[in-house]
Amino acid sequence: MAVVRNIAEFVKLMRKGDERLLVRALARLDDVQVASLLDILDPDEQDRVLPLLPVERRAEVLGKMRYELAADVISRLAPEEAAKLVDDLDPEDAVDILQEVERASLSQILARVDADEVSDLEELLAYDDQTAGGLMSLDVFRVRKDFTIAEAMRLIQEAEELPDSVFYLYVVDEHDRLIGLITLRILVRGKPDQPIHEVMETDVVTVNSDTDQEKVAEIASRYDLVSLPVVDSQRRLLGVVTIDDIVDVIREEATEDILKMAGAGQEMVDTRSFWASFRARMPWLLTAALGGLLVAVSLQGFEDALRTVPALALFMPVVAGMGGNVGTQSSTIVVRGLAVGYIAGSRVGRLLVREIALGAVLGMIYGALISALAPLMGATADDPLGLGLVITFGMVGCMVIAAAVGTSVPLVLHRFHVDPAIATGPFVTTSVDILGLLFYFWLATVLLNVMV
Amino acid sequence: MAVVRNIAEFVKLMRKGDERLLVRALARLDDVQVASLLDILDPDEQDRVLPLLPVERRAEVLGKMRYELAADVISRLAPEEAAKLVDDLDPEDAVDILQEVERASLSQILARVDADEVSDLEELLAYDDQTAGGLMSLDVFRVRKDFTIAEAMRLIQEAEELPDSVFYLYVVDEHDRLIGLITLRILVRGKPDQPIHEVMETDVVTVNSDTDQEKVAEIASRYDLVSLPVVDSQRRLLGVVTIDDIVDVIREEATEDILKMAGAGQEMVDTRSFWASFRARMPWLLTAALGGLLVAVSLQGFEDALRTVPALALFMPVVAGMGGNVGTQSSTIVVRGLAVGYIAGSRVGRLLVREIALGAVLGMIYGALISALAPLMGATADDPLGLGLVITFGMVGCMVIAAAVGTSVPLVLHRFHVDPAIATGPFVTTSVDILGLLFYFWLATVLLNVMV
Numbered sequence: 053m054a055v056v057r058n059i060a061e062f063v064k065l066m067r068k069g070d071e072r073l074l075v076r077a078l079a080r081l082d083d084v085q086v087a088s089l090l091d092i093l094d095p096d097e098q099d100r101v102l103p104l105l106p107v108e109r110r111a112e113v114l115g116k117m118r119y120e121l122a123a124d125v126i127s128r129l130a131p132e133e134a135a136k137l138v139d140d141l142d143p144e145d146a147v148d149i150l151q152e153v154e155r156a157s158l159s160q161i162l163a164r165v166d167a168d169e170v171s172d173l174e175e176l177l178a179y180d181d182q183t184a185g186g187l188m189s190l191d192v193f194r195v196r197k198d199f200t201i202a203e204a205m206r207l208i209q210e211a212e213e214l215p216d217s218v219f220y221l222y223v224v225d226e227h228d229r230l231i232g233l234i235t236l237r238i239l240v241r242g243k244p245d246q247p248i249h250e251v252m253e254t255d256v257v258t259v260n261s262d263t264d265q266e267k268v269a270e271i272a273s274r275y276d277l278v279s280l281p282v283v284d285s286q287r288r289l290l291g292v293v294t295i296d297d298i299v300d301v302i303r304e305e306a307t308e309d310i311l312k313m314a315g316a317g318q319e320m321v322d323t324r325s326f327w328a329s330f331r332a333r334m335p336w337l338l339t340a341a342l343g344g345l346l347v348a349v350s351l352q353g354f355e356d357a358l359r360t361v362p363a364l365a366l367f368m369p370v371v372a373g374m375g376g377n378v379g380t381q382s383s384t385i386v387v388r389g390l391a392v393g394y395i396a397g398s399r400v401g402r403l404l405v406r407e408i409a410l411g412a413v414l415g416m417i418y419g420a421l422i423s424a425l426a427p428l429m430g431a432t433a434d435d436p437l438g439l440g441l442v443i444t445f446g447m448v449g450c451m452v453i454a455a456a457v458g459t460s461v462p463l464v465l466h467r468f469h470v471d472p473a474i475a476t477g478p479f480v481t482t483s484v485d486i487l488g489l490l491f492y493f494w495l496a497t498v499l500l501n502v503m504v
Numbered sequence: 505m506a507v508v509r510n511i512a513e514f515v516k517l518m519r520k521g522d523e524r525l526l527v528r529a530l531a532r533l534d535d536v537q538v539a540s541l542l543d544i545l546d547p548d549e550q551d552r553v554l555p556l557l558p559v560e561r562r563a564e565v566l567g568k569m570r571y572e573l574a575a576d577v578i579s580r581l582a583p584e585e586a587a588k589l590v591d592d593l594d595p596e597d598a599v600d601i602l603q604e605v606e607r608a609s610l611s612q613i614l615a616r617v618d619a620d621e622v623s624d625l626e627e628l629l630a631y632d633d634q635t636a637g638g639l640m641s642l643d644v645f646r647v648r649k650d651f652t653i654a655e656a657m658r659l660i661q662e663a664e665e666l667p668d669s670v671f672y673l674y675v676v677d678e679h680d681r682l683i684g685l686i687t688l689r690i691l692v693r694g695k696p697d698q699p700i701h702e703v704m705e706t707d708v709v710t711v712n713s714d715t716d717q718e719k720v721a722e723i724a725s726r727y728d729l730v731s732l733p734v735v736d737s738q739r740r741l742l743g744v745v746t747i748d749d750i751v752d753v754i755r756e757e758a759t760e761d762i763l764k765m766a767g768a769g770q771e772m773v774d775t776r777s778f779w780a781s782f783r784a785r786m787p788w789l790l791t792a793a794l795g796g797l798l799v800a801v802s803l804q805g806f807e808d809a810l811r812t813v814p815a816l817a818l819f820m821p822v823v824a825g826m827g828g829n830v831g832t833q834s835s836t837i838v839v840r841g842l843a844v845g846y847i848a849g850s851r852v853g854r855l856l857v858r859e860i861a862l863g864a865v866l867g868m869i870y871g872a873l874i875s876a877l878a879p880l881m882g883a884t885a886d887d888p889l890g891l892g893l894v895i896t897f898g899m900v901g902c903m904v905i906a907a908a909v910g911t912s913v914p915l916v917l918h919r920f921h922v923d924p925a926i927a928t929g930p931f932v933t934t935s936v937d938i939l940g941l942l943f944y945f946w947l948a949t950v951l952l953n954v955m956v
Contacts, residue, residue, distance in 0.1 A: 084726050208692050219671055236688035240660050274536045276748035278730050295747050296728035306758030307840055326858055333862060340829045341870045344822025349881045355814040362810035365817035366803050369824060369937045370796025377792045381785060388759055406778055410785060418793045429801045485821045
């Protein structure tokens with residue numbers, strides 16, 4: 053898409069301050085392109101660009117922005133203006149955006165939105181935004197099972213406004229319970245006087261309003277569905293989650309996992325200003341800092357060993373680092389395996405054994421390699437053989453510890469329904485540093501005959 | 505879904521070896537559930553379960569498995585049997601699976617597939633599997649622009665086999681060039697004698713057959729599309745990419761990014777056996793090993809400093825580790841920002857400055873915190889103030905280096921069209937270890953008055 057390449061030019065235009073040129077540039081972009089542009093601009097720039105759009109385009113563009121950023125834009129508007137935009141928004145987008153608006157502004161805005169729309173919005177906002185209820189749209193096209201094909205067709209023809217994403221008609225019984233679905237294809241191919249319930253598909257995959265959004269995405273992608281009906285405990289049809297929202301969930305969850313594993317949060321990506329970034333970043337480093345302090349304190353007994361063989365210190369980074377790498381590999385495999393469903397409960401023991409064995413073998417090979425190469429690269433020691441053995445078996449120990457921690461921590465967290473992606477990274481690194489390096493120095497005192 | 509919870513039971517049933525029970529258990533699961541089960545089983549177990557399924561279910565189930573794993577299953581069958589399965593498969597699934605089958609087996613299988621299906625398969629297999637061409641299905645429902653609504657309806661009613669995922673009819677001119685689309689909704693609501701080109705939507709977003717799959721997913725999700733037509737340079741309609749394949753791409757790319765950043769590859773997740781894992785894992789550690797060796801060698805000049813102040817070694821892990829954390833945060837933000845499109849070319853300089861400033865401030869705060877807490881936790885030194893200054897400013901140095909490397913490496917890789925997710929992790933860690941620790945020890949020689 054040319055959007056991103058045009059942004060530099062657009063920003064240049066903004067600096068010139070010629071509003072007529074900006075309006076003309078915006079007119080040449082489609083709604084999605086303008087939304088992508090707004091996503092990247094700074095808040096003050098967003099606030100300058102939005103009023104340059106024709107009134108009737110603003111809601112469309114806002115609905116295509118990233119929801120958190122659209123929520124920020126809305127929050128900065130006067131409540132009346134915000135309410136007008138919310139009125140114009142597709143209700144589905146409105147809910148997604150309003151879920152990100154702070155409570156105080158939210159009630160100010162809702163108080164000014166049209167009464168009939170507000171009740172729908174409030175119903176949807178009552179659901180947790182991480183569940184099917186929070187994702188769904190109330191705009192479902194439903195037909196009673198005793199309708200004929202011709203009657204269903206007429207319903208569609210006469211409907212005042214049809215949701216953009218009608219791909220299925222859902223068939224309900226007299227108690228509004230979901231009993232089947234009709235694709236528009238079935239409709240077109242059916243005989244006009246045939247009753248709906250004779251041609252409908254009865255094998256309908258559904259979710260509940262409190263089903264977690266990750267599970268919703270998993271089901272939709274496993275079953276190749278473009279929309280997924282949401283039902284209550286009596287199987288009454290509440291709404292429908294459409295594929296575009298599911299795609300957003302998949303992207304969002306992937307980003308979240310990536311960030312968590314790197315010891316980072318979504319707020320770090322979203323913030324632009326220095327102090328906001330600072331506040332977002334600061335706490336994530338605390339664990340690592342305390343862990344590192346613990347490492348320093350726990351290794352304190354080995355100062356004399358270091359005084360005798362200072363070369364031990366030079367190999368600390370590679371011994372601990374290789375361990376950390378193996379641990380990160382193990383935990384990533386487990387976290388991703390759990391997220392995508394490759395790992396079943398019954399296979400856990402075998403996985404752990406395999407990872408530990410791998411750690412031992414890899415540690416042996418790389419430890420020996422590094423011990424052999426070090427003297428060639430000019431590293432000298434009084435007892436090169438002894439140092440080589442310490443490095444090799446120190447690395448084996450580090451890697452075994454790393455593999456065990458890296459595999460088991462995410463599995464344990466998962467078992468207790470804590471998201472395994474969080475804290476796996478720093479936790480693995482810190483335990484490898486402490487346990488692995490303690491083992492490395494202990495080996496040194498045994499094998500190198502140094503004072504302790 | 506109950507699948508995963510049932511797997512332990514299913515495996516127990518397999519151990520008992522009562523095939524009748526297994527057949528009955530499989531009959532109670534739907535195709536997707538059986539596919540999820542097969543995805544998790546070991547190869548020999550997969551080969552035992554597949555023949556227990558009724559012949560007519562096998563292709564359906566295979567089509568719902570992860571493609572790489574389905575390809576492995578197919579490769580282990582006799583070519584005749586494999587060809588029969590390929591015949592029964594949905595052509596779209598068949599291509600996705602066959603793309604993962606090795607050349608030798610592939611030609612063996614294709615030689616035995618029905619002649620009319622083979623030409624479609626070969627056409628699709630000619631495209632790179634990472635592009636729109638490799639993703640698309642040839643099963644597009646197309647209508648000529650001079651058709652009326654009634655004629656288009658009749659076409660649908662009379663079509664022998666309609667692709668499952670018909671949501672749009674694509675409208676082409678006399679040269680087969682795509683000029684618009686009709687939703688089934690437009691069709692139902694239109695007047696029978698109206699010509700198609702009067703009611704069609706002309707604003708059709710398209711991709712080319714060589715468009716990268718990541719771009720395809722980006723466009724589909726930005727524009728909320730359930731299918732995306734693929735055209736050639738003359739805008740002739742070649743095929744269509746449907747949303748279920750796009751969802752797969754998004755998941756696949758996210759997994760790939762996560763794994764790459766952790767210094768791991770997809771092959772690590774897929775392999776089950778020890779030696780296959782070993783072969784997959786081994787090369788990823790080489791960079792880190794060589795980097796670590798370089799660290800040891802480059803710090804060699806500081807052995808005397810270590811002999812004098814061995815406590816310097818104790819704080820190496822925390823100084824380098826905190827640097828590594830900040831570097832990983834920076835690179836993750838950039839990598840994810842580039843992947844999702846938050847970061848535009850024009851904002852790069854400002855981002856770099858912000859990250860470096862953040863590194864300096866965070867280093868100062870955490871360095872001072874650790875220097876202050878260390879003595880309280882029992883760490884002693886001859887010159888606690890001097891050591892504290894070395895730790896604090898060493899950490900500032902490390903974090904600034906980490907932020908600079910972590911931000912700029914992915915940006916540079918991206919500029920040269922190399923995937924920034926790869927090698928960012930190990931590269932950042934190694935450079936922080938070398939440059940950061942060199943700086944830390946240099947500071948020590950200056951501030952602590954130790955011999956060099």
